Amino acid sequence: MTDSIGTEQTTDLAALYPKWAVIDDRTGYQGYLVQPSNLILFATAVRDDLGYDYLSSVTGVDYLPDGKMEVVYHVYKTIGGLPVVFKVQVPREQAVVPSLVSVYPGADFQEREAWDLLGIRFDAHPDLRRILLWEGFAGHPLRKDWHEPYYEEEGKPFKSRWPNGQVFRSEDKNSFQDNVQYPKGFSPEDWIPEAETALYGGIHKVQKANESSLKTDQMIVNFGPQHPSTHGVFRMAALLEGETIVDLKPVMGYLHRNHEKIGERNTYIQNIPFTDRLDYISSMSNNFGYVLAVEKLMGIKPPERADYLRVMMAELTRINSHIMTTGFLLNDLGAFFTPALYALEERELILDIFEAVAGSRMMCNYYRFGGVARDITDDVFKKVDELVNDRLPRKIDEFDAFLTGSEIVKTRCEGIGVLSAEQAVAYSTGGPILRASGIPYDVRRAEPYSIYDRFDFDVIMGSHGDVYDRYLIRIEEMRQSVRILKQVVKDFPQGPIFNGKPQYQVRVPAGEAYGRVEGPKGELGYYIVSNGKPNPWRYHVRAPSFINLTSLAKMCIGGKIADVVVILGSIDIVLGEVDR
């Protein structure tokens, strides 16, 4: 690694492409504004001429006062460095933007999400259906003039709570029967689910040349939403030819609660406990990304000891998440619960530490803007020391000996769910999936945040891009996390854990920020737009498990139906994050 990566200056694209791009000169904003008609040309040039091959995030912002809808793109180089941000503005009433799926296939689900939640239509998108909500849903909830059934006020804190708080239940004010709005002309009784027709229609029938005399019928099989392999409520519709998958469509949104709308009602600090509930296996990492994004806007930095505590917790979380994934992958393979139980044993010890430091095992709510919530006590620190210097290395080796060489694991995983390096980048996969395909891309190295530039660790990389490589990468990454933790424990500094006095309402200057961390599931990003008020104007989560699912169909097609379960297990999704 050279020192220049991550600090290099990006070229001025407005000077390079004066016809297509102008600099976004609003205060607190960065990047370029592009006309919708030039978007595809510009994006192709940025990808092919400048090498920004990795589309990290696509999202929309509703600028209601200006009457504009904005689509924001963040693209990166897979060799590391700073992003190029470009934006397209269209009028709210006529929100149509050309789709970038042809340039970056990874935009697929993200554009569908922007259509679903913001009502931005993407021209020439191959399959522009709602993704998180159902067809009987009225309106696009993230538009600023859309109000939820329990609507009380634009932003928290609500005035009804203090000083004359008259207690009520919102469901009593707006009872269960009346809290639903349907689109015009929609009657739930007469509704024939067109979505199903569209879904199955979307699974394009492949007319196979009549090679054999044996006539076969294609058949659609539904996995889920209630299926043990999905670890939650997730559905896949697979088109089969015999046992072979011809096409597959994931269906999600069963656990949708519109996290982003809740986030826009919340004040900045109120959002921290809500981020815990995204990927509930690794809440510390979720806190980390959000806090980094807001700190970027506020222009503050935590003290040294807080930085060390943050890294310590984030790496413990990574071990926790990876060991769970490995255990449950084996569950999906049929090694019913013995490996998962051994994984849970280590997880318990890590959660004990979280509980003693943060107060809760899973919903940690530990990071704050400018520090962390609580200091670590000496006895807990001793526990961490024991864990990283004795117990975890031993147990990871045991796990390795237990599973890696097993012939059953090998036969079931090797060569299954292969994703080539080009595909992995194109589909915007992140984390272990991307690295298993041979792209050594890790945000901790590519654009070091916090104090990751101080630690010595390797970015683990696979070469085949199959399920077995993803499994091996997780085992090896746990070893690297232990390696980082050993350095953290060795150099752990004394000092304060918070700069200044903790505030219950922080002042965030107007502007935008995109903060990202390498979460256990992949690149976890938060895009925040502030207009100087106590509540964020836009709060978007780039959820790694959601975007990793874009490549699911690609991995499954051509494989056997029994392998779908294993492939899904190797992607490692958490439905709290997929559905948000």
Place this chain on the structure above:
Amino acid sequence: MDGLGILRGLWTTFKHFIDTYLEDITYRGKRYYTPEGIQRRSSSKGRGIFTVQYPEEKLPVPEEFRFIPILVYEEGPNGEKKQRCTSCGICAKVCPPQCIWIVRSNDPITGRPIPSPAQFYIDIDICMNCGLCAEFCPFDAIKMDHDYEIATTNRYKHNIYNIDKLSRPVSYYAKIRPKNYDHEEAIRAEKTSRKAGSSEAAG
């Protein structure tokens, strides 16, 4: 050789099986249903079986553990309650799911607000146990409880807690969070001594 990997895996599970019995022999009769047994099973030195038989056995909760807020009151010499809460409303404002309702009390004669809550409600169905209220309370009045066994049969009847149900004496708080309590008392003592010192200097 084919099958060697599987045999190695089986050896790992067999070791776990043996370890459980070895530990049983080492801790003759003390491994289950005793505090030290639970401690041993849930420590990083533990071997073999690590499960805890709830509700017969319970894991001890650490001091920082948080579950549903309580309101701390001072006990007077005659057993009267004096709420620490001044109904400043910071907890209601910082609460992420907005589950705290506070009614301020007014002086019966002048009608001006006085720093004490007339009523204090928390809808514990909505409370997400984040602990922000306790973290930002400037009067150490709202704190997080340790009692997690609060299941009821009817949530509509029981799950909006009022001031009586939320209140706990300071002694209870000192019992569940001794270190935090000592720390806060030290700060309080320092403040009062400084105040006394400055008033003496002024007088």
